[in-house]
Every structure is written in structure tokens, then in C-alpha cells.
Amino acid sequence: MKHMKQIHIGIIGLGTVGTGVARLLVENSDVISARLGAELVFKKGADLDIARDRGMNFAPGVLTTDPYEVINDPEIDIVLEMIGGIDLARQFICRCIETGKHVVTANKALLASHGNQLFRLAAEKGVALAYEASVGGCMPIIKTIRESLVGNRIQAVTGILNGTCNYILTRITREGMSFEQALDLAKAEGYAEADPSLDVDGFDTAHKLAVLSAIAFGMEINYDDIHIEGISEITPMDIEFAAQCGYAIKLLAITKFDGQSVEARVHPTMIPLEDMLSNVSGTMNAVTVSGDAVGDMILYGHGAGMMPTASAVISDVVDIARSIVAGGAMRVPVLSFRMEQIRKMAVKPMDEIFTHYYFRFSAMDQPGVLAKIAGILGDHDISIKSVRQTERKLNGAVPVYILTHQACEAQVKKALAKIAELEVIPQPPVLIRMEAPEEEKAQQQS
Structure with missing residues (x-):
């Protein structure tokens, strides 16, 4: 590693994942350096509790209770936000970006609520905000x-x-x-x-x-x-x-x-x-x-756990470090599309969704009940694929199971509300949606 470039890492939050990242930086430093062509140096980590045994030894001065010792350290190139939550994490990330530091986070709740603002800020400042570990743990x-x-x-x-x-x-x-x-x-x-x-x-x-x-x-x-x-x-x-x-x-x-x-x-x-x-x-x-x-x-x-999530965090760190080593800007847009191409899109209301459905009704054991249910479903353009009525009783009622062909969510809600009003249906109907049965996939592809 003689003459190898050093890239300094700071971690805010040395809980489960933060500790796992620190372990990987130390224990796998040789293989990471061989792949990167530079040395990742864990320079400083901040946590409220720096006395707890984390199963590894830290050099003197590495741990601090003050996150701004990490954020304001001019030698640190990449800061890892590992504290979770919303307000403090957002504050720390914004400050890091403003000071020109690259950021890695696993904070899906923060990204879901404030990601648009943070990604725009990172793009304006020309720094990376990476988040592979926020979705799916170790899955890339x-x-x-x-x-x-x-x-x-x-x-x-x-x-x-x-x-x-x-x-x-x-x-x-x-x-x-x-x-x-x-x-x-x-x-x-x-x-x-x-x-x-x-x-x-x-x-x-x-x-x-x-x-x-x-x-x-x-x-x-x-x-x-x-x-x-x-x-x-x-x-x-x-x-x-x-x-x-x-x-x-x-x-x-x-x-x-x-x-x-x-x-x-x-x-x-x-x-x-x-x-x-x-x-x-x-x-x-x-x-x-x-x-x-x-x-x-x-x-x-x-999808979670100390080392699987730490692995995803390190992948982001190395991606950023490779750009630093190459002396270039971040080559992959943070949301895949160029920032100017990102559009505001409405999500389709659930009432407009078409899918297949499973219904379970608790029906009184009387003649004509199934006909009443089928009639209401038919009135709402819901086509039955299969139906089954069991002999076992639950609280005096017989379970009736129905699978449907594709139907509109809004019509399904109306139909179930009507069925629930029947005296022979003493309990609210159960609904579970079904996703892409094979015959429908075949129809879509034909």
C-alpha cells in the first residue's frame, strides 16, 4: 500500500450498522484497497455512547460524542449517516453536503420524506448522496x-x-x-x-x-x-x-x-x-x-442485519471513492435519470386499480346465500373465477371463498359494502388482492 492514496471516512452513528461498516473497513481493508486502488481510512466516528464494547479496538481520538467533529473535519471525504430518524439525520446530511462532503445513508424513511430536496441539494453542490443500503439490505x-x-x-x-x-x-x-x-x-x-x-x-x-x-x-x-x-x-x-x-x-x-x-x-x-x-x-x-x-x-x-447492510454501505463508499481516485464527478445520476429529467408524477388512486381478488365471507348456512353474493358481484362487473364453501363453521357461520377475474377496486369496494349489509353475512368480508396470475400474464403478452 506504499504511496497509495488515502480517502478518509467519517461515521455518524455507531450502532449496529455503523459498527458493521467500521468492522468491514478494518477487517477487509486489504481486499477493498486491492479493488479500489486507494486506502479507505476510518478517521472519526461519532456516537452518543463511545464507551460501549463494539467488539473491535479503535485508535485513540477516533471516537467522539460530537457529530460536528466528523462533519467539520476538513480531511474527511465521505460521511456515513447511520443514526436513522428524520430531523437530526436531515440536518447532518444537509450540513455535510454544504461543506462539500459526499454522503452515504441507509435511511429510507428520510429519503421517502425529504429525498427530493436532499438529492437536488447534492446535485447543486456536485457531491454524491448514495443510498444502496436503504432498500433491500445487501441486495444491489x-x-x-x-x-x-x-x-x-x-x-x-x-x-x-x-x-x-x-x-x-x-x-x-x-x-x-x-x-x-x-x-x-x-x-x-x-x-x-x-x-x-x-x-x-x-x-x-x-x-x-x-x-x-x-x-x-x-x-x-x-x-x-x-x-x-x-x-x-x-x-x-x-x-x-x-x-x-x-x-x-x-x-x-x-x-x-x-x-x-x-x-x-x-x-x-x-x-x-x-x-x-x-x-x-x-x-x-x-x-x-x-x-x-x-x-x-x-x-x-x-434485507437487514449488521453485516449485510454494512456490505451495501461499503459498496456506495467504494463507488464514490472510485470517482475521487479518477478525479472526476459522480458519473451515475443519483436517481438514475438526469436531474432535469426527473418528473413529478401522480400515483394512480387505488380505486382505479384493476387486479384479481380473493374474498372470504362468513355466511349463515341457509339456501340462496351464495346466489345473493354472486348476484351482487355480477351487478358490479365482478366475474367469479372459482368458489368454495366449506362445511366447517366459524362462530355459527360457514366460510365461503371466492376468487375473481380482474376487477376494478372501486367496484369491489361497493360490492363488498352491499354484501356486508346482508343479514346472512354476520361478519365483515375479507379481501386479499392477487397479483398477476399466469393466465393473465399470457393474455398481456399475446
């Missing part, structure tokens, strides 16, 4: 869309982007647990927070989807218009019936662009068992990207 989904698929018109991105939700649904599927039981197990295993709402209510997935939609379609980040539903209402009964019909239930992030309008939605979804996403289990993540040239391709990997 950002780099794949921005660089590897740059020659494609991206048509859709569909993914399992939250390991906590996927773990819970896996346990319900395999053991027949209730949602509450599976959530308790996830907490005990360390996969769910004490307050799991950000994960199980779908918000974390939506933050990531907002970022993916922007880089896929050249649009400004639009988190506010994403339709979001969580998994707390999913039951073993619905998962069992889905499996009998050849489907699995996953919390999916779905974004599509038809050249005119954008769909962006997060909700539990039934997907065919032959779809690779249906076999993604435990805390793993996976994303399918559909492009006009490549067709469908899938990325799979750990």
Missing part, C-alpha cells in the same frame, strides 16, 4: 436499476422488502400460528421491535417502494400517495385456503408504469406458488424487476 437493487438495466424501460418492480413481515407470514404458513403468536415469536427472536407498527403496518416497505418507484420511472419520490396495508388481519384460514388454490400470501411492494400512469401499493398479496417470490421465507427479501429488454429478473438476499 439500486445499482441494478440505475446501472445494469439502464437500457430498459422498467415496467414493474415487485418485492418482499420487510424481513419482519415475511418472518411472521412464514410462521403462520408453516405452523398455523395466529398473527399475534407469530409476532410474539418474532419479538423473542429479535426480528421485531417492541413497537412493530412501522414494519407490520407496511410503512417500512412503503418507504422503500417510494425510492424504487423514483429510480425505476424517473419520477420524484412520492411516498404520500402510496396505498399501504399491513399484515395484522391475515389469518391461518386464509393462508391455508390460498395454499389449496396454489397461492402463497406475502406482503408485497408493487409499482408499475404503463407509460402513462404509476401504480404504487403495499398490501398482503396472493401470488402463485410457481412464482419465485412465493418461496422467499423467513427474514429474507427478494425483488423482481420487469424490463422490456430483460423480461423478469429477481434479486434475493438478506
Whole structure:
């Protein structure tokens, strides 16, 4: 490493991911330098607690409780924001950009809420704001869309982007647990927070989807218009019936662009068992990207965790360092498209979405009930694909399962409201959307 150029790194936040990044910078310094042609030097790290044992030794003076010692250090080239949250992280990143420092972050919530402003500021100052670790953990989904698929018109991105939700649904599927039981197990295993709402209510997935939609379609980040539903209402009964019909239930992030309008939605979804996403289990993540040239391709990997996320952070650091070594500007636009090409796009209202549906009705065991349900669905242009009525009773009512052909969300809502008013339907209907059954894909391609 004699005469090798040094690039100095500062880290704000030495929690789980920040510590993992520091470990990689030290433990894998030789292979990183061999690939980069320069030495990455961890110069300073800021954290509120600098006394805690992090499983590694730091040189004297490296740790500080003052983040501005990192931000204002003239020798530091790249600052890693690893504290999470919104306000302080935004303040620190803006200050770094203003002082001409490149920034790497894994903060999807911040990008979903303030990414448009931060990316514009970085472009104006001629510095990089990199964020690979914000979506999909170690999966290089950002780099794949921005660089590897740059020659494609991206048509859709569909993914399992939250390991906590996927773990819970896996346990319900395999053991027949209730949602509450599976959530308790996830907490005990360390996969769910004490307050799991950000994960199980779908918000974390939506933050990531907002970022993916922007880089896929050249649009400004639009988190506010994403339709979001969580998994707390999913039951073993619905998962069992889905499996009998050849489907699995996953919390999916779905974004599509038809050249005119954008769909962006997060909700539990039934997907065919032959779809690779249906076999993604435990805390793993996976994303399918559909492009006009490549067709469908899938990325799979750990969506969270110390070292997988640290790996994605280091990939951003090395990308920036390569530009520094080459003496040039950042060659890849931050949102894939040139900043002047980024457009404000509205997300299609959920009522205008057309997809397939699964319904479960709790019906009184009386003649003519099914005919009444079918009649209301027909009145709202909802065509039934299959129907099943089981003999087992739930609270005195018989479950009736219906799968539909494509229908309009607005009409579905109206129909279910009418059905719920029937005296023979004592409980609210259950709705789960279904994504792209194979026969519809074939029709779209023909």
C-alpha cells in the first residue's frame, strides 16, 4: 500500500450498522484497497455512547460524542449517516453536503420524506448522496436499476422488502400460528421491535417502494400517495385456503408504469406458488424487476442485519471513492435519470386499480346465500373465477371463498359494502388482492 492514496471516512452513528461498516473497513481493508486502488481510512466516528464494547479496538481520538467533529473535519471525504430518524439525520446530511462532503445513508424513511430536496441539494453542490443500503439490505437493487438495466424501460418492480413481515407470514404458513403468536415469536427472536407498527403496518416497505418507484420511472419520490396495508388481519384460514388454490400470501411492494400512469401499493398479496417470490421465507427479501429488454429478473438476499447492510454501505463508499481516485464527478445520476429529467408524477388512486381478488365471507348456512353474493358481484362487473364453501363453521357461520377475474377496486369496494349489509353475512368480508396470475400474464403478452 506504499504511496497509495488515502480517502478518509467519517461515521455518524455507531450502532449496529455503523459498527458493521467500521468492522468491514478494518477487517477487509486489504481486499477493498486491492479493488479500489486507494486506502479507505476510518478517521472519526461519532456516537452518543463511545464507551460501549463494539467488539473491535479503535485508535485513540477516533471516537467522539460530537457529530460536528466528523462533519467539520476538513480531511474527511465521505460521511456515513447511520443514526436513522428524520430531523437530526436531515440536518447532518444537509450540513455535510454544504461543506462539500459526499454522503452515504441507509435511511429510507428520510429519503421517502425529504429525498427530493436532499438529492437536488447534492446535485447543486456536485457531491454524491448514495443510498444502496436503504432498500433491500445487501441486495444491489439500486445499482441494478440505475446501472445494469439502464437500457430498459422498467415496467414493474415487485418485492418482499420487510424481513419482519415475511418472518411472521412464514410462521403462520408453516405452523398455523395466529398473527399475534407469530409476532410474539418474532419479538423473542429479535426480528421485531417492541413497537412493530412501522414494519407490520407496511410503512417500512412503503418507504422503500417510494425510492424504487423514483429510480425505476424517473419520477420524484412520492411516498404520500402510496396505498399501504399491513399484515395484522391475515389469518391461518386464509393462508391455508390460498395454499389449496396454489397461492402463497406475502406482503408485497408493487409499482408499475404503463407509460402513462404509476401504480404504487403495499398490501398482503396472493401470488402463485410457481412464482419465485412465493418461496422467499423467513427474514429474507427478494425483488423482481420487469424490463422490456430483460423480461423478469429477481434479486434475493438478506434485507437487514449488521453485516449485510454494512456490505451495501461499503459498496456506495467504494463507488464514490472510485470517482475521487479518477478525479472526476459522480458519473451515475443519483436517481438514475438526469436531474432535469426527473418528473413529478401522480400515483394512480387505488380505486382505479384493476387486479384479481380473493374474498372470504362468513355466511349463515341457509339456501340462496351464495346466489345473493354472486348476484351482487355480477351487478358490479365482478366475474367469479372459482368458489368454495366449506362445511366447517366459524362462530355459527360457514366460510365461503371466492376468487375473481380482474376487477376494478372501486367496484369491489361497493360490492363488498352491499354484501356486508346482508343479514346472512354476520361478519365483515375479507379481501386479499392477487397479483398477476399466469393466465393473465399470457393474455398481456399475446
